[in-house]
Amino acid sequence: MKLYTLGCAGWIPGKNETSCFLVEQNNELIMLDAGTGVSNLKYHLDVWDKYDSFSVILSHYHLDHLIGLIYLPPFLKGKTMKIYGPGKPAYEKTTEEYLNEFFQTAFFPTPLKELADKVECYDYSASDFAIGDVKIKVNQQKHTSPSFQICIDDTLVYATDVCFEKDAWNHELKGNVLLHECCEIEAADPTHTTLTNLMTGIRPEQFDNIYLIHHNPEWTEDDWAVVEEKIRGTKISILNDGKMIEI
Numbered sequence: 552m553k554l555y556t557l558g559c560a561g562w563i564p565g566k567n568e569t570s571c572f573l574v575e576q577n578n579e580l581i582m583l584d585a586g587t588g589v590s591n592l593k594y595h596l597d598v599w600d601k602y603d604s605f606s607v608i609l610s611h612y613h614l615d616h617l618i619g620l621i622y623l624p625p626f627l628k629g630k631t632m633k634i635y636g637p638g639k640p641a642y643e644k645t646t647e648e649y650l651n652e653f654f655q656t657a658f659f660p661t662p663l664k665e666l667a668d669k670v671e672c673y674d675y676s677a678s679d680f681a682i683g684d685v686k687i688k689v690n691q692q693k694h695t696s697p698s699f700q701i702c703i704d705d706t707l708v709y710a711t712d713v714c715f716e717k718d719a720w721n722h723e724l725k726g727n728v729l730l731h732e733c734c735e736i737e738a739a740d741p742t743h744t745t746l747t748n749l750m751t752g753i754r755p756e757q758f759d760n761i762y763l764i765h766h767n768p769e770w771t772e773d774d775w776a777v778v779e780e781k782i783r784g785t786k787i788s789i790l791n792d793g794k795m796i797e798i
C-alpha cells in the first residue's frame with residue numbers, strides 16, 4: 552500500500568491544505584476526502600495517470616473535506632469517478648442527493664454527473680464494503696454531524712473529525728498506520744480530538760505508526776512546540792503534505 556499526503560490540515564488551509572489523501576492498493580486508487588488538498592494532485596500525476604477509474608471516500612460532508620471536488624475537472628478526462636459517502640440512515644439524504652445540491656449551477660457551472668466520463672455515487676452507511684479487492688470497513692463516529700472512521704484492508708485506519716471517546720474507541724482494532732485528527736492539545740472538545748486523548752486513549756501496540764492530521768489551523772508556533780515536545784519518543788508524529796508512505 553502506498554499513501555500520499557495531499558491535505559493534512561483541518562478546516563483552513565495554511566502550511567498544509569485541508570483533508571485529502573491518496574491510497575494505492577491492489578490496483579485501486581482511492582482518495583480519502585476531497586478537501587483543498589486536491590489542489591496538490593498536480594504533484595502526483597505519475598500515480599494518477601495510471602488509473603482510468605478511481606474512488607473517493609468521504610468521511611462526512613463538511614466543506615473542508617468536500618470543496619476540492621470542484622478542483623477535480625482538469626484531471627477527469629476519460630476517467631470513471633466513484634464517490635462513496637455516508638448517506639442514509641446516518642443522514643437524511645443519499646450521497647448523490649447531497650452532492651447534487653453541492654454541484655447546483657448557482658454554486659458551480661458543471662453538474663456532478665458531467666464532471667467525469669462516468670460518475671457513480673454510493674452510500675456506505677454503516678456497512679463495510681469493497682472496492683475491487685480492497686476491503687473497506689467503516690465505523691460511525693461522534694462529530695457535529697456523523698463522520699465515519701475508514702479502515703482500508705486492515706492496514707490503514709483514517710479517523711478524522713471525531714470527538715475521541717475512550718469507551719467508543721475500538722481497543723481491538725489493529726493496523727499498521729493510524730491517521731488521526733488532532734485539533735486540540737489538552738482542552739476538551741465535544742466535536743474533535745485532543746493530543747491527550749490520543750496519548751492516553753489508544754494502546755501504542757495497536758499501530759506501528761500514529762500520524763496526527765487535521766491539525767488545528769489556529770495553533771501558534773508555541774502550540775506546535777508543545778505538541779512536538781509531548782510526542783517525542785512515542786509512535787506519534789506530525790504528518791505534513793507532500794509525503795509518500797509505503798505501508
Ligand SMILES: [Zn+2]
Pocket residue numbers: 561562570613615616712765
Ligand atoms: Zn474537518
Ligand SMILES: [Zn+2]
Pocket residue numbers: 611613694698712
Ligand atoms: Zn467535520
